[in-house]
Amino acid sequence: GESVGLHLPTLSVQEGDNSIINCAYSNSASDYFIWYKQESGKGPQFIIDIRSNMDKRQGQRVTVLLNKTVKHLSLQIAATQPGDSAVYFCAEMEGGGFQKLVFGTGTRLLVSP
Amino acid sequence: KAGVTQTPRYLIKTRGQQVTLSCSPISGHRSVSWYQQTPGQGLQFLFEYFSETQRNKGNFPGRFSGRQFSNSRSEMNVSTLELGDSALYLCASRINLGNTEAFFGQGTRLTVV
Numbered sequence: 001g002e003s004v005g006l007h008l009p010t011l012s013v014q015e016g017d018n019s020i021i022n023c024a025y026s027n028s029a030s031d032y033f034i035w036y037k038q039e040s041g042k043g044p045q046f047i048i049d050i051r052s053n054m055d056k057r058q059g060q061r062v063t064v065l066l067n068k069t070v071k072h073l074s075l076q077i078a079a080t081q082p083g084d085s086a087v088y089f090c091a092e093m094e095g096g097g098f099q100k101l102v103f104g105t106g107t108r109l110l111v112s113p
Numbered sequence: 114k115a116g117v118t119q120t121p122r123y124l125i126k127t128r129g130q131q132v133t134l135s136c137s138p139i140s141g142h143r144s145v146s147w148y149q150q151t152p153g154q155g156l157q158f159l160f161e162y163f164s165e166t167q168r169n170k171g172n173f174p175g176r177f178s179g180r181q182f183s184n185s186r187s188e189m190n191v192s193t194l195e196l197g198d199s200a201l202y203l204c205a206s207r208i209n210l211g212n213t214e215a216f217f218g219q220g221t222r223l224t225v226v
Contacts, residue, residue: 034213043117043203043217044156089156099210100169101146105155 012110019077021107023090030092035075038087085111117218119204125224131192134221138185138206145187150201162187163210194225
């Protein structure tokens with residue numbers, strides 16, 4: 001199947017804490033796994049991706065971890081800020097000639113001061 | 114560089130009518146995808162066009178159709194509107210198939226009454 005799901009619909013954290021957003025996927029044929037952020041009134045915005053042959057990738061304040069054994073993806077945000085409040089989507093891109101992006105249902109991150 | 118532009122931003126239609134939504138991708142981007150976003154279903158993939166050809170299709174009925182023009186601009190059409198078609202329709206462009214970074218427009222909010 002192509003389902004990409006999320007464990008928690010809402011995550012509330014305090015400013016300065018580290019946030020971890022989790023995602024389960026079912027399509028082992030995916031080449032890439034990606035995280036997007038959607039702020040209120042805007043379209044989703046690319047954050048970071050990881051290729052299926054990697055376990056970890058770091059960006060600016062974000063780290064994505066991929067565990068292919070249990071088909072689990074996570075996004076870690078360091079020192080969470082109020083501006084990080086948004087809905088986060090994990091997505092996967094299938095390999096081969098199709099390469100469409102399939103998104104999960106989203107997790108809302110609420111950051112309180 | 115202009116972003117992805119979707120028109121109109123808001124639409125109210127009556128059940129049974131048809132509607133056409135428009136999307137202008139970022140200049141140079143050849144892939145345009147359409148997604149339906151609802152609170153309960155997240156981002157559902159509708160279809161993707163590349164070089165005027167539909168390359169990927171989601172699990173939506175035939176009432177949903179689209180096309181892409183030679184300048185990469187895309188339109189999607191929904192015929193015989195149903196109440197359940199009320200949603201935010203998002204368009205995303207990528208430079209090419211296989212790029213993980215998709216750039217989204219702000220969407221068209223369609224309300225069917």
